[in-house]
Amino acid sequence: MNITVWNEYRHEKKNPVVTDIYPDGIHQVIAGFLKNSDVNVKTATLDEAEHGLTEDVLTTTDVLIWWGHVAHDEVSDEIVQKVKQRVLEGMGLIVLHSGHFSKIFKTLMGTSCDLKWREAGEKERLWVVDPTHPITEGIGEYFELDHEEMYGEHFDIPVPDELIFLSWFEGGEVFRSGVTYKRGNGKIFYFRPGHETHPTYYNKNVQKVIQNAVKWASPLKRERPVYGNAQSLETTKGE
Amino acid sequence: MNITVWNEYRHEKKNPVVTDIYPDGIHQVIAGFLKNSDVNVKTATLDEAEHGLTEDVLTTTDVLIWWGHVAHDEVSDEIVQKVKQRVLEGMGLIVLHSGHFSKIFKTLMGTSCDLKWREAGEKERLWVVDPTHPITEGIGEYFELDHEEMYGEHFDIPVPDELIFLSWFEGGEVFRSGVTYKRGNGKIFYFRPGHETHPTYYNKNVQKVIQNAVKWASPLKRERPVYGNAQSLETTKGE
Amino acid sequence: MNITVWNEYRHEKKNPVVTDIYPDGIHQVIAGFLKNSDVNVKTATLDEAEHGLTEDVLTTTDVLIWWGHVAHDEVSDEIVQKVKQRVLEGMGLIVLHSGHFSKIFKTLMGTSCDLKWREAGEKERLWVVDPTHPITEGIGEYFELDHEEMYGEHFDIPVPDELIFLSWFEGGEVFRSGVTYKRGNGKIFYFRPGHETHPTYYNKNVQKVIQNAVKWASPLKRERPVYGNAQSLETTKGE
Amino acid sequence: MNITVWNEYRHEKKNPVVTDIYPDGIHQVIAGFLKNSDVNVKTATLDEAEHGLTEDVLTTTDVLIWWGHVAHDEVSDEIVQKVKQRVLEGMGLIVLHSGHFSKIFKTLMGTSCDLKWREAGEKERLWVVDPTHPITEGIGEYFELDHEEMYGEHFDIPVPDELIFLSWFEGGEVFRSGVTYKRGNGKIFYFRPGHETHPTYYNKNVQKVIQNAVKWASPLKRERPVYGNAQSLETTKGE
Secondary structure, rough: EEEEEOOOOHHHHEEEHHHHHHOOOHHHHHHHHOOOOOEEEEEEOOHHHHOOOOOOHHHOOOOOEEEEEOHHHOOOOOHHHHHHHHHHHEEEEEHHHHHHOOHHHHHHHHHOOEEEEEEEEEEEEEOOOOOOOOOOOOOOOOEEEEEEEEEEEEOOOOOEEEEEEEEEEOOOOOOEEEEEEOOEEEEEEEEOOOOOOHHHHOHHHHHHHHHEEEEEHHOOOOOOOOOOOOOOOOOOOOO | EEEEEEOOOOOHHHOOHHHOOOOOHHHHHHHHHEOOOOOEEEEOOOOOHHHOOOOOHEEEEEEEEEOOOOOOOOOOOEEEEHHHHHHOOOOOEEEEHHHHHHHHHHHHOOOOOOOOEEEEEEEEEEOOOOOHHHHHHOOEEEEEEEEEEEEOOOOOOOOEEEEEEEEEEOOOOOEEEEEEEEEOEEEEEEEEEEEOOOOOOOOHHHHHHHHHHHHHHHOOOOOOOOOOOOOOOOOOOOO | EEEEEEOOOOOHHHHHHHHHHHHOOOOHHHHHOOOOOOOOEEEEEOOOOHHHHHHHHHOOEEEEEEEOOOOOOHHHHHHHHHHHHHHOOOOEEEHHHHHHHHHHHHHHOOOOOEEEEEEEEEEEEEEOOOOOOOOOOOOEEEEEEEEEEEOOOOOOOOOOEEEEEEEEEEEOOOOEEEEEEEEEOOEEEEEEOOOOOOOOOOOOHHHHHHHHHHHHHOOOOOOOOOOOOOOOOOOOOOO | EEEEEEEOHHHHHHHHHHHHHHOOOHHHHHHHOOOEOOOEEEEOOOOOOHOOOOOHHHHHHHHHEOOOOOOOOOHHHHHHHHHHHHHHHEEEEEHHHHHOOOHHHHHHHOOOOOOOOEEEEEEEEEOOOOOHHHHHOOOOOOOEEEEEEEEEOOOOOOOOEEEEEEEEOOOOOEEEEEEEEEEEEEEEEEEEEOOOOOOOHHHHHHHHHHHHHHHHHHHOOOOOOOOOOOOOOOOOOOO
């Protein structure tokens, strides 16, 4: 299995608070905890040629992880279309935190993907609401993040195919923090936590969820269905 | 309630078979069976200025009905964005037949919306699979159309929020023919039948379904939720 | 439309705190705010003959509201089967608060319907997560109940057909507080608030939700589908 | 992984047509194609003590497969309750064909589970409508069974969590032939084909679907959530 971790990689270079937490970038930390003998992990970032998402990289990627925030608009529409095409062909997509506002997520959802937010370093508690789901394996009934950005409802997404985590925030809001969607042959998981000024991707529960999600989102060995004009399978009388 | 019936209105002007069935256009027939004392029905077509979907028309439309086929590409991206915005604000949208490939439907779905098709004038039988749904009121267990274009699975749409009709086709295919979605504050219904060379919109069952759908899709009296930066509702400790 | 409000009606007769709040029973307060010129409202209670749910009452009830808590086991299995049959035939069912553990709700769900709970008179905030839903009409983005019993996840219910409200609790939990299901021809709404020691059913938002839910759950004019042995609709070749 | 294949095992002993096809019982054929180095497969039948579903067998079963038809009523309510409890604890359950009317399926669904049927040995074509689903791996766009019993809509089940296969029948009906549900910690798959007078369980596509379903339904390593009275996780002000 080939995983590509894509990161905007801007905050880490400009904001010393973020540099301290993620000196080599969020993508390196995520790649680090995903690496094992069964999977191949690459990284790609916005400022590389074609954002690091060349034809070759995309074609061979089984699961793509996406973190972006301040530079969503700098992602080229052409690359977004290629990523979308790969999702429809079966590539798994895991969208993290502020990636809710990325072009790729918005174009796959069809809604504004807007939400309420607040940077107050408050407590978040994520509750498991689907104990059958493989993405929750190894996670207790809930887990806590002492300091996170708040994302609150209403979250303007389509009705999720599956609702896995619900967040409670100290400041009074709730949020659908782990949701899945199917698009074409591809599976998508959106996972809320991961503000750049907090060490969220070092949290063992967050890591476990993303590890599980990668397995869940990996493509089947299946062709895309055949679309277009089709011969009759049975005799028809016509008009 | 204000309904706007939008039609591409091209086949009716060029193909004598279609002209014979719909001399004034598909939109006029649909508008005709929707008119009653409770609703205001307008029509709009592709070749009008702004495709007949001016700011004023869109702002006052409660439910928009969409029929298009050969000229999807001629619909301006700007108008599509305005229609999408109105759906997110609560306007109901009913997409008919070949409208599955319209820009507005594809952008709201996030998938290719592709399918199998065949023009053989074969029999279609639509089965009700959700007898709780108001869109099925007055419809029996199934109804038949003697001659229709075939649309077959796989239909590349997101998992529907509700599945209402399933079609059986004489030539051996099945299709999810009546499906609903929520996007933002708006409700969407896709309804399969309505090939231009068959008198489908004169069928009483088809008319009843569309009449029901208009009622179901009509907007609530509700503002869009407030998005963006939000003050805390409870005291938080912060970092 | 005929509405029947069913109440166990025990706490009100034994616990002075509850008697003070609901001197004539929870059912009378609910019946009171549902009455208007369009609807007929009756009440029924556990200690009446057949729990007040005679054949005649059930047959003519369009929407049944259910509140029970300490005496679920005293509801006869025979009556539960009759209520279930009526739901499958199309009668709407609105289950309130501790009704999550009623025989009728558990038999329609197929799960334990268990949850976490705490009686600490804490604050509950209910967030609207489906702004398209008629049950939310007239409700803001959220509403608060200053003092309520806590119900927390995991709530052991089937995946809801629609998720409408999510609760935030002061003590750190979240809950799927407004959910809908379809069973047979019938529509079901479960709504969390309503602990007997708090004046919850006097709250205007709670009243509005229940008023909306009654409209939403009212039956279609539709027969049950025909089940059993069926003649072929097309010629088959057989073996 | 431990799989138990449960079969009523009556038709095979009484009807020579069925005996010819399944001389050792349907369960032995299913067990046969499920056996491999990774899984342990047992069988159990109605006429064994406790229907072969002793405490010990149930506790160690990861996925239970169920085939029943003429003797649903002979299955003891006590065993049904134990099986249900195990599903809620996480055991996978695969219900085949006429098992739609088994006590265990009906109690987990909460509906009548009724349908239309016809024994005419007609052609069935199963279409894949969810190409993302692991249960479809290795299956083409559709597969055919030359001779099967017809099951037709309306199928009186709750809205499926996932809809995987849709059947087309020669006689004019359609059916939701592959559907999934979550109940408690357990995953359920209902799969339509398998009438006893046809050699359906020798079909390679049918076998592949059931092999895939067993993998999909296998339990997570997860405890049941804790239910009941819960201490506050945060300081509350109370009344």
